[in-house]
Amino acid sequence: MTSQSPPTGLRTEGLTFRVGGAKIVEDVSLAVPAGEFLGIIGPNGAGKTTLLNLLSGTVRSTSGRILLGDTDITRLAPHRRARLGLSRTFQTSYLLLGLSALENVRLMAQSRNVKGVGLLRLLTPKDATTAEAREALDRVGLGAAAGRPAGSLSHGDRRKLELAIVVAARAPYVLLDEPMAGVNSEDVEGLTELIRELHRESGATFLMVEHHLEVVLGLAERVAVMHKGELLAVDAPDTVTSDERVQTAYVGELL
Ligand SMILES: Nc1ncnc2c1ncn2[C@@H]1O[C@H](COP(=O)(O)OP(=O)(O)OP(=O)(O)O)[C@@H](O)[C@H]1O
Numbered sequence: 533m534t535s536q537s538p539p540t541g542l543r544t545e546g547l548t549f550r551v552g553g554a555k556i557v558e559d560v561s562l563a564v565p566a567g568e569f570l571g572i573i574g575p576n577g578a579g580k581t582t583l584l585n586l587l588s589g590t591v592r593s594t595s596g597r598i599l600l601g602d603t604d605i606t607r608l609a610p611h612r613r614a615r616l617g618l619s620r621t622f623q624t625s626y627l628l629l630g631l632s633a634l635e636n637v638r639l640m641a642q643s644r645n646v647k648g649v650g651l652l653r654l655l656t657p658k659d660a661t662t663a664e665a666r667e668a669l670d671r672v673g674l675g676a677a678a679g680r681p682a683g684s685l686s687h688g689d690r691r692k693l694e695l696a697i698v699v700a701a702r703a704p705y706v707l708l709d710e711p712m713a714g715v716n717s718e719d720v721e722g723l724t725e726l727i728r729e730l731h732r733e734s735g736a737t738f739l740m741v742e743h744h745l746e747v748v749l750g751l752a753e754r755v756a757v758m759h760k761g762e763l764l765a766v767d768a769p770d771t772v773t774s775d776e777r778v779q780t781a782y783v784g785e786l787l
Pocket residue numbers: 551554556574575576577578579580581582583
């Protein structure tokens with residue numbers, strides 16, 4: 533850890549994931565101070581989602597370390613990382629489409645944070661988390677949709693529902709994987725503002741992978757650029773977009 537790094541936050545040291553000879557994520561060392569909003573960008577196939585998978589534990593690293601604050605979580609299972617305060621959304625929605633918005637928030641938030649709680653107990657309507665789940669739905673503007681099946685919501689509202697799950701989890705570390713994916717262009721601005729507010733209100737550390745560069749550049753305090761599995765640059769949004777190496781990496785794609 534460098535002398536400027538605060539004692540808490542999320543850190544990787546030489547994080548590497550290889551499959552056969554392929555370098556999917558290669559030697560990524562990243563220090564994200566507590567409370568920071570870090571954007572993660574890079575061309576298609578750069579390794580961004582795999583980096584989030586390594587952080588949340590759905591993929592195990594080949595080598596390197598991951599630290600949450602002072603705790604080494606490199607070998608912990610996803611649910612144990614969640615219990616330490618790491619919450620994430622997925623590029624492809626993991627919502628339970630047949631259940632109501634409210635049930636999704638209750639189930640997902642609780643199942644991540646409470647060990648050994650059975651499904652029946654989770655489905656008990658009058659537990660304290662129901663109120664918390666309602667609050668979380670209200671916070672993202674979905675209060676009126678609490679009883680609607682998640683599958684009947686628009687893509688934009690499903691993204692909001694995923695954010696409600698993050699809100700209910702009250703996690704100090706939040707990983708967002710392409711929160712704008714599938715969202716209509718007219719809904720992007722509202723969702724961007726919602727994410728900005730949730731970050732500010734929670735004081736949590738946010739890491740967000742997102743293809744909408746204007747969204748990333750507008751939200752993130754720093755931007756990490758990945759290319760061919762490696763970390764090419766980590767800097768302020770303006771500095772990163774004017775970096776020649778970054779522009780070269782994006783040749784053929786819009787920056
Ligand atoms: N388990 C795996 N086995 C083999 N190849 C993999 C594995 N996981 C990821 N890859 C490959 O590694 C590369 C990086 O994938 P990843 O999804 O992390 O990139 P990304 O930057 O998130 O891409 P995109 O922006 O297109 O979503 C891709 O070429 C992908 O096919």
